[in-house]
Amino acid sequence: MDNKLQNVRDTFLHFLSDNLTGVIVHPRRIDEYDPAGDDFAENAVNVEYVGISLGFISSEQEVALDVIYTNERDAVDVVHQVWTLLSSAFYTPVKDYTVSSTPTTLDKHLVWSSVRFKKVYSGEYTHFVCLMSLKFDTR
């Protein structure tokens, strides 16, 4: 059965990871086999899927991007890299990663609009967080 929500989540993770050169994209998730799966990674772009809003025609998957670096200049560079990538098109085709090595491009897109980073104050890291909404067609 076509799992549109899973396809959107997989697609966005790969979109970031495959296109951010020299940047570690670290997905945060609960995994029974990985007790550290939901920990933040330093010197990486952490990606966590949060709220889900499902509708008959269109739906939204909220995602939090946490850029956490030990050096502020590096953090700012990566924020700029993420913005450059996300603003290059504001959409990407949805793919089916049932066979991860050969994903199938579907006749759907996921889109996003605003990309706004806020600073999270920490004594040890430079931490910027962006909460954005991925919109996709549910039909």
Added chain:
Amino acid sequence: MSRATSAIAKISNALRSVNATDRVVYKRLLSRVGGDPLIGKPTTVTVLDTVLSPQPAVFAVNQEQVKNATSQASMSLGSYKIIASSESLTKDDLETSNLSFVLKNVAGELIEELFIKSYTPYILDGVVLAWNIFAVSKKRG
């Protein structure tokens, strides 16, 4: 025989005698092969449970220990203290990110799984005699 070797033997013997838990303690190593780790799709997950010998002493921490802990972040109710001989666990074991401890009953059924939060060695003459490990329970069978 060096002092450290003698001490390790005594600690191991003491642990064999104490047997602080009625469960059998195993170290569990997890490996994932294939799939796509980025999106969380493993193809093959292998779990290898190895019984620890000598068996470590496993204690649940109590409220008083939690209250008096120097770092509240490292200890809370639901934490366990494990004292293990260096004969049963090496530094490489403890530094393995996929290591956990599982407690099983006599029928071999998993009762509890403990994940390591921190560990400290007991050292004599530069040799690790035993490990003082804090672990947290995240799963019950």
